[in-house]
Amino acid sequence: MKRHILFTLSFCSTFINAQQNLVKYVKPIIGTEKMGHTYPGATVPFGAVQLSPETDTISYELNGKYNGDVYNYCAGYKYEDKTIVGFSHTHLSGTGHSDLGDFLIMPTQGKLQLNPGTATDPKSGYRSTFSHANETAEAGYYKVKLDDDNITAEMTATTRVGMHQYTFPKSDQSHIILDLMAGIYNYDQKDIWTYVRVINDTLITGYRQTNGWARTRTVYFAMSFSKPFKEYGLKNYDEKQPYRGFWGKFDQSKNFPEIAGKKIRMYFDFKTEEAEKIKIKFSLSSVSQKNALQNMQAEIKDWDFEKAKNQAQAIWNKELNKITITAPDDIKVNFYTAMYHTFINPTVYTDINGQYKGLDQGIHQADGFTNYSTFSLWDTYRALHPFFNIIQPSRNNDMVKSMLAHYNQSALHMLPIWSHYSNDNWCMSGYHSVSVISDAIIKGVYNGDKNQALEACITTANHRNYEGIGSYIDLGYIPAEKSGISVSNTLEYAYDDWCIAQIAKKLNRTDVYNDFIKRSENWKNNFDKTTGFMRPKLTDGTFKKEFNALSTHGQGFIEGNSWNYSFFVPQDPSQLMTQMGGEKTFTSRLDTLFSMHLPDSFFAETEDITREGIIGGYVHGNEPAHHVAYFYNWTDEPWKTQSQVRKILNMQYKPTPDGLGGNDDCGQMSAWYIFSSLGFYPVAPGSDEYALGSPLVNNAALTLENGKTFSVKAINQSDKNVYVQKMLLNGKPLNSSFIKHADITNGSKLTFYMGAKPKKI
Amino acid sequence: MKRHILFTLSFCSTFINAQQNLVKYVKPIIGTEKMGHTYPGATVPFGAVQLSPETDTISYELNGKYNGDVYNYCAGYKYEDKTIVGFSHTHLSGTGHSDLGDFLIMPTQGKLQLNPGTATDPKSGYRSTFSHANETAEAGYYKVKLDDDNITAEMTATTRVGMHQYTFPKSDQSHIILDLMAGIYNYDQKDIWTYVRVINDTLITGYRQTNGWARTRTVYFAMSFSKPFKEYGLKNYDEKQPYRGFWGKFDQSKNFPEIAGKKIRMYFDFKTEEAEKIKIKFSLSSVSQKNALQNMQAEIKDWDFEKAKNQAQAIWNKELNKITITAPDDIKVNFYTAMYHTFINPTVYTDINGQYKGLDQGIHQADGFTNYSTFSLWDTYRALHPFFNIIQPSRNNDMVKSMLAHYNQSALHMLPIWSHYSNDNWCMSGYHSVSVISDAIIKGVYNGDKNQALEACITTANHRNYEGIGSYIDLGYIPAEKSGISVSNTLEYAYDDWCIAQIAKKLNRTDVYNDFIKRSENWKNNFDKTTGFMRPKLTDGTFKKEFNALSTHGQGFIEGNSWNYSFFVPQDPSQLMTQMGGEKTFTSRLDTLFSMHLPDSFFAETEDITREGIIGGYVHGNEPAHHVAYFYNWTDEPWKTQSQVRKILNMQYKPTPDGLGGNDDCGQMSAWYIFSSLGFYPVAPGSDEYALGSPLVNNAALTLENGKTFSVKAINQSDKNVYVQKMLLNGKPLNSSFIKHADITNGSKLTFYMGAKPKKI
CATH class of the missing domain: 2.70.98.10 (Beta-galactosidase; Chain A, domain 5)
Structure with a gap:
């Protein structure tokens, strides 16, 4: 006793x-x-x-x-x-x-x-x-x-x-x-x-x-x-x-x-x-x-x-006390369990004396940083590392340093793709280290040599032997004959290239900026204006004839179908909207995505997905469309973002053993939950903007490493009152669907006034 | 050009x-x-x-x-x-x-x-x-x-x-x-x-x-x-x-x-x-x-x-210039090739920065010594390391330090048996590191902590779980039921224990000396006075009935038969002579060994041996009897040592690709050649005495690390004049068949006068 x-x-x-x-x-x-x-x-x-x-x-x-x-x-x-x-x-x-x-x-x-x-x-x-x-x-x-x-x-x-x-x-x-x-x-x-x-x-x-x-x-x-x-x-x-x-x-x-x-x-x-x-x-x-x-x-x-x-x-x-919230207990369980899951990976990969095994299988001394491993970057660049840039900036700074150490040890001269335990397993598509690095530089979190970081990004992005990059550079897309995931690769490379351009802009490297901002438009090469879908293109420049926008198999995408991946232009939703035929078509396509009925064949052929991870045709259990619910903010119907986000928060996360609708993916699913329940989301890491949604919490206070507190208040919030009626930033009306990273780090107060009906513009 | x-x-x-x-x-x-x-x-x-x-x-x-x-x-x-x-x-x-x-x-x-x-x-x-x-x-x-x-x-x-x-x-x-x-x-x-x-x-x-x-x-x-x-x-x-x-x-x-x-x-x-x-x-x-x-x-x-x-x-x-000789070219080829072969193993196992991988698979820094690997100790304790104590003392000092480092890294707390590349392969019998350590201490070569070295020897010799040591300690011999090589192990342990006793004596550790000098007599427990042979003994104290002194198979010996191994008491030939029945029987047994005819069955069952490696029943191609030709020095017929040694030198070493009568065994065979051709041999490493033989060279000058030169002169030496008529040490008559290590290190001059007929006492 x-x-x-x-x-x-x-x-x-x-x-x-x-x-x-x-x-x-x-x-x-x-x-x-x-x-x-x-x-x-x-x-x-x-x-x-x-x-x-x-x-x-x-x-x-x-x-x-x-x-x-x-x-x-x-x-x-x-x-x-x-x-x-x-x-x-x-x-x-x-x-x-x-x-x-x-x-x-x-x-x-x-x-x-x-x-x-x-x-x-x-x-x-x-x-x-x-x-x-x-x-x-x-x-x-x-x-x-x-x-x-x-x-x-x-x-x-x-x-x-x-x-x-x-x-x-x-x-x-x-x-x-x-x-x-x-x-x-x-x-x-x-x-x-x-x-x-x-x-x-x-x-x-x-x-x-x-x-x-x-x-x-x-x-x-x-x-x-x-x-x-x-x-x-x-x-x-x-x-x-x-x-x-x-x-x-x-x-x-x-x-x-x-x-x-x-x-x-x-x-x-x-x-x-x-x-x-x-x-x-x-x-x-x-x-x-x-x-x-x-x-x-x-x-x-x-x-x-x-x-x-x-x-x-x-x-x-x-x-956990870095974020305190007011919310019902069930939501607190979801929220803090999500926070717990975001703080598991990446993992410390340095001994107490600073030594670690590098990618080159040699022993290295981590001077001035803690080396981390287990970078599930295809997943985590989206929301987990942006979340760290707010709530764990010191660790994220070290994570970027760990990625650059990996690059320095790489005989391939590449940043990590999916790395763990002194190895790269090359899992998934893209080269999303550059997104994490860009986001950390743009948001002032990375305190190392930014020009060296940029060079690592450029070298990685120019590795012609890697998964179609050579063709991508030469043709602006990856021919379907050369890769089974030619379209998702092209789309993700284009986004990553935009991230590199953002670093270049910040460092006044105009030459690099011009090169990569041009590359960032390569998604257009896989966009078929006739159908309005992203689809695989052949070497001869024509689209591959056989095409099924619903199927996840053999269509040129990884862990997703064209319905989801066609929205993968986080770096330029406005231009995507234009390409799709304008705001009306764009909104309609989003509406259909969230409401369509998927055939049984979809579930039979798609890995990593169950019916629980789906809303309409929107797949939350995989990551490629994680930003899509926020796309209504680029239209005049942001209230649809608010309702969809709340729907996803409620349907995809439950305080039960089977409460996650898909793989948590080293915290990416959980980071989505935290951002969205706080009322904002980083649609395009590498940008300093967050799109606003509909907070699930009544109050939240984020204690930052700089000593300031960013607070969110959702007045009149409830399961029914999911629509934002008005917003104040530091007591002043906010007439935008976006806030800046500086608004957070300055310790602003963001107040949402919620209601049961959409506030239509 | x-x-x-x-x-x-x-x-x-x-x-x-x-x-x-x-x-x-x-x-x-x-x-x-x-x-x-x-x-x-x-x-x-x-x-x-x-x-x-x-x-x-x-x-x-x-x-x-x-x-x-x-x-x-x-x-x-x-x-x-x-x-x-x-x-x-x-x-x-x-x-x-x-x-x-x-x-x-x-x-x-x-x-x-x-x-x-x-x-x-x-x-x-x-x-x-x-x-x-x-x-x-x-x-x-x-x-x-x-x-x-x-x-x-x-x-x-x-x-x-x-x-x-x-x-x-x-x-x-x-x-x-x-x-x-x-x-x-x-x-x-x-x-x-x-x-x-x-x-x-x-x-x-x-x-x-x-x-x-x-x-x-x-x-x-x-x-x-x-x-x-x-x-x-x-x-x-x-x-x-x-x-x-x-x-x-x-x-x-x-x-x-x-x-x-x-x-x-x-x-x-x-x-x-x-x-x-x-x-x-x-x-x-x-x-x-x-x-x-x-x-x-x-x-x-x-x-x-x-x-x-x-x-x-x-x-x-x-x-090679550490020894210069006068001799016919063929002998020079044999001699310097032998010297070459003695300077190959052990090998340097330290990087240029002093690091090496230890037995514990960890990285160690060799402070103040060069770490060596590849210790074929069952072979090389006999003549190679004693040779190093004369001509490579600095290296042998480092080799002893390497063995003690191995001991410190051993989870078994054992000195090396047969070690290479951060491993012990436990090859052969005995624990002959102790012989090398003892010889280096007795001869003043080892400059490290001698008491620590003694403790390592004692701990190794008391490892009860190792190959019959427990029984050996309890009974004074290893029962034949417990080991297929019970007799050679007992004999070799007894010799090794004598080596430990020599260190103890030098360090005034009377308790240890008394214990180990007693253990050094354990060879007697396997000696059957009735037959005059070493033979396996059962747990009940009786000799195993089935016994064949010629056979190398299943008789309790490794790489040898009882005919050869019965002479394995290098530490006490006089007592062996007594046990065998006195000088006459002893001499007669030696004569028979060198003249007997081995049956074909011997060659069929014996590994590592060909007819070329045999003189009578004496096996030079394996090591256990390498000292035996020098045993006549303990009788009044040392001239038989002289003739047998010359016979072995001439028959077992030739300047041709097939010139070696057995495995060179990391230089042991070659070290035997060098010693014997210089006219002396370390019968019992751990003693400071060398038994004299019959030099094959006409002159030799050994340049020592201490700056002195030990010289050997064989006057009137030839293929026929193999018998020593008289000897001078520094110009004074030498009326002994032995010299001391100090005679060498003091830079003495040893002169043999040779003749065609035995100089009988």
């Missing part, structure tokens, strides 16, 4: 400085069911360690044979599942591709079982049944009872260390299993090499090397136990273990401290008393075992689990 | 200080035929780079199926072969197990072929026929004409850089192939991972990671071309290449600079004029690509191949 009281006091003490307890609104379980691909485990903001349960370790057989559903297990955990395999230390949040799941730990007792067993027969292996009734998922803390062996698992984290606390029953045969073969998306050949040193009876170090979505990836670790293990051992599952010379001199399967191989599972044996807690500190490094140990020693100095948990939650609370 | 004159002058200038041209006596081709397992390529003394031709890249299929003769290709080159596959940068010299062969380079022209082809049909691949008539192998230089494509290959080296010079014919299709799959003893699963960055059109860096005899091994490289390549590309031979996400955005097979995979062969294309030379600098590092590049930049600053060659040969000449 005394302990409990201390905890309560300690927890309260973290809320001095008038901080609200906002951690209580964070429900990491949101998005773990169906399409969200989030994970419920413990992490701190932007933590290198994301310690979370796996409900299945999915293997993928080559030649197209799956033995599990890889796509569903991108985050390792599915709310629908009944068993937990174990707890691993690295996860991607909300992605549609998968990797990581390193260093899976599972406590068991009774007869030692080193194989995970199956979901249908969990007792056939080390996994255990569990129920959500016995599960707690909070920001920075996760707890679950493992029913099969009556063990309670708890975990929390610092930036580079995961802390486990397992409460065992009395047993002579208690075990901690360290499965070094487990991993997310683990096909046969993914395990490249594993190395472990048992330094003493409470400390081991080592590394795991994989060939996955990140092609060349090594993660070093240190693992410390609160209690000495009695015995330890391993099984090597590699069927092709080669000639070992004189290795037979040792029994390497038991108490042998120098371990290496391709497929290894280890165990550590204990004798436990009833309710005895065994704790583990598990730290990571991209550089070395020594750094992993140093990270551990720096970040968690004792064995006080409650203290670590309280610290993790205090950090979260501090970050 | 001008260039040639400059070269001649430059070469001559290296022989100032009255240095003789001794490089001309070095024939690296010796030992490349039959059993020697040496290689003919280019290296500098103790060089990290050993750049040598491979006549086959041998693969080993698992489950015991060979597709080539792995044993014969330990050094990659067999004199008997007609084709060369290419030139690789790492080799073991004289071993009986194999590994390395990293980064195989082959120049070709005409149609590109990326597979090596077969020895019977070399034109089916990139390999080429060659003839010894067009081959030159010198210390630090190798040259061969590749007949198939009319290309002359030349190579030389510095410590960490190999330099290649390829003279091409005129061709639009000249190629340099870099085979990153090739390797010595290359079974299917040996290639763990390969990574390459093409930095520009003359520079690439990367690494190769293998799981071979060294279990966890990574070698980093940098490769620089003297001429820009026009194009480059690769083929990935991994049949199980996994899911690659969006890698299809690039054609990765051609001109793609970020390369990684398991099984990769690369090519670089050139257009060449007639007789155009393309040069390559290829550097290695155990630490990083960056260090490899730094090593290259530090060691070879230009593209002058002749200069590099001359420097390499000047370094060799300086080392």
Whole structure:
């Protein structure tokens, strides 16, 4: 009891400085069911360690044979599942591709079982049944009872260390299993090499090397136990273990401290008393075992689990308090869980001593910045990085520096496309680093050498061998014969080129500006005025005849159809409107998009999408049309933006495990929610303008790093009163559908007066 | 012509200080035929780079199926072969197990072929026929004409850089192939991972990671071309290449600079004029690509191949001049080639900046010493390291420091057994690091903390889980049930323990001395007085009944039979003599050993041995009896040592490709030759005594690091005059068959008067 009281006091003490307890609104379980691909485990903001349960370790057989559903297990955990395999230390949040799941730990007792067993027969292996009734998922803390062996698992984290606390029953045969073969998306050949040193009876170090979505990836670790293990051992599952010379001199399967191989599972044996807690500190490094140990020693100095948990939650609370809102609890849950999800990726990829592994697989020192990894840029350039430019500018500055470090280490001389763990996996289309860099420069967030940054953008955009760029430069579009996603690439390159032009303009580089502003109009080359749709064009300059604007398959687009992608000109909605035939046609097309009925064939052929992620033909579950609801602001019917945005906010985000209508995509879906619920959105990052919408909150105060507070007030706001009647900026009438970034950073007050009827112009 | 004159002058200038041209006596081709397992390529003394031709890249299929003769290709080159596959940068010299062969380079022209082809049909691949008539192998230089494509290959080296010079014919299709799959003893699963960055059109860096005899091994490289390549590309031979996400955005097979995979062969294309030379600098590092590049930049600053060659040969000449001899040319060839072979392993395993990868797979800084790798200690403790204590004491001091660094990095807390490339492969029996450490301490060579060194020896010797040590400590012998090599282990442990006792005595650690001097008598527990043979003993204390003193199979010995191993008490020949029944029996047993006839069954079952490596039943091709010919010195018939030693010198070493009677074993066989031809031998390293034999040289002068010169003079020496009539030490009669180490280091003059008849006592 005394302990409990201390905890309560300690927890309260973290809320001095008038901080609200906002951690209580964070429900990491949101998005773990169906399409969200989030994970419920413990992490701190932007933590290198994301310690979370796996409900299945999915293997993928080559030649197209799956033995599990890889796509569903991108985050390792599915709310629908009944068993937990174990707890691993690295996860991607909300992605549609998968990797990581390193260093899976599972406590068991009774007869030692080193194989995970199956979901249908969990007792056939080390996994255990569990129920959500016995599960707690909070920001920075996760707890679950493992029913099969009556063990309670708890975990929390610092930036580079995961802390486990397992409460065992009395047993002579208690075990901690360290499965070094487990991993997310683990096909046969993914395990490249594993190395472990048992330094003493409470400390081991080592590394795991994989060939996955990140092609060349090594993660070093240190693992410390609160209690000495009695015995330890391993099984090597590699069927092709080669000639070992004189290795037979040792029994390497038991108490042998120098371990290496391709497929290894280890165990550590204990004798436990009833309710005895065994704790583990598990730290990571991209550089070395020594750094992993140093990270551990720096970040968690004792064995006080409650203290670590309280610290993790205090950090979260501090970050969440950067925005305080007035809203109903359900909306607060959605809002702060969204904020939580935006503060997970990118992740810190620097050791406590400033070292990190670069794209060139060499060790680098991050001088004057924190290096970050996991850039899901096709998703996150849209709203996540713009959100950071408001609420995490220091981190976003470092993220831009991380991208430029990547560029400097790239033998291809390219900025990251989709990078994680010292690799680029080249996922999706465009070269959207330039959007993030442009937005950070335009908004005054990037404090490094802007001319060097511009050169990196130009070099990337001129990499002729990359996905059609050569043709794009020569012809102004990518011929359909050369790429299956020729149209989305051309559209996204054009937008990215506009971003480069914005940097050039700011730096007075007229030559570059002229070049890239011209390139930014290349979207017109894929626009068919006859049909009013973006469509693939052949080398001979004619449009490809076979064309279906509804289909997402084989039409030249990635994760979207022409109906959605035809609006992908965020850099110049006015010109798009003109090309489409003027405002009336444009508005009508938008209306149709949000109201049309999609045929069943659409869902059959489209990945990453369920009916829940759709409004009419508008696909919110994927990103390409995320800005489109705001396009009515360019017409004389901005009230339609207001109603559509509120519809999306209400339909696509719910405070339930299945509450996300699509992959959260490293926080992009959540960032959309935050912007839109605050009443504004960055339609074209690289511009300093935000389009206004319809705030979902009654009040919001954004505490900025410069010490100022930007506040939003929505008077008379309700589920029905979604239409803006009038607006004041710092008490003066605002007769525009847009505000500037400077309005935010200056600490303005934005007041919306809401009503139930559209305020027509 | 001008260039040639400059070269001649430059070469001559290296022989100032009255240095003789001794490089001309070095024939690296010796030992490349039959059993020697040496290689003919280019290296500098103790060089990290050993750049040598491979006549086959041998693969080993698992489950015991060979597709080539792995044993014969330990050094990659067999004199008997007609084709060369290419030139690789790492080799073991004289071993009986194999590994390395990293980064195989082959120049070709005409149609590109990326597979090596077969020895019977070399034109089916990139390999080429060659003839010894067009081959030159010198210390630090190798040259061969590749007949198939009319290309002359030349190579030389510095410590960490190999330099290649390829003279091409005129061709639009000249190629340099870099085979990153090739390797010595290359079974299917040996290639763990390969990574390459093409930095520009003359520079690439990367690494190769293998799981071979060294279990966890990574070698980093940098490769620089003297001429820009026009194009480059690769083929990935991994049949199980996994899911690659969006890698299809690039054609990765051609001109793609970020390369990684398991099984990769690369090519670089050139257009060449007639007789155009393309040069390559290829550097290695155990630490990083960056260090490899730094090593290259530090060691070879230009593209002058002749200069590099001359420097390499000047370094060799300086080392060889440490011993000058008067002898017939054939003996000079044997002698200096032996000296060459003793100065190859161990190899420098430190980068130019002092960094190296430790046994713990972490990066370490070698402070105040050069770190060495490749310790074939079961072989080399006998004569190679004792030889170093005379002629390379600074290096041997560093080697001891390297062993202690290994110990400090060992999770097992053990000194190296057989270590190479940050791994221990645990080859052979005993823990002979302690012999090397003891000898270096007793002889005043080791200048580090001697008490720490003693603790490392004690801890190693008390590692109960290691190969029967627990039983050995408890029972005084290893029961035959517990180990297939129980007797040789007990004998070797006993000798090693005597070495530890010698250190303890020197450091006044009486407790340790008493313990280990007692352990050093454990050989008696395997000595069967009834038969006079060492033989395996069972747990119950009785000798195993089935026993064959001639057989090398299943008798409790490794690489030897009881006839040879029964003499393995180098630490106490007098006591062995007593146990065997006195001097007469002892002498008679020695006589029989050197005169007996071995049955055919012996050769059928014994590895590492041919009839050439045998004199009677004495096996010189393996090491366990290397000291035995000197045992007559403990009897009153030392003249039999004199004749047997001369017989071995003449029979087992010849100046021909097949001149070595057994594996050179990293220089142990060669060190035996040098000692014995100088007239003395370290029967028990760890003692400061040398047993005298019969010098093969007429005169020898050993220039020591302390500035003194130890000289040997053999008056009236000839093939027939092999018997010592009298001896003088510094002009005074020497009435002993032994000299002290201090006699050498004090710069004594040892004079033998030789005659045709035994000088009987």
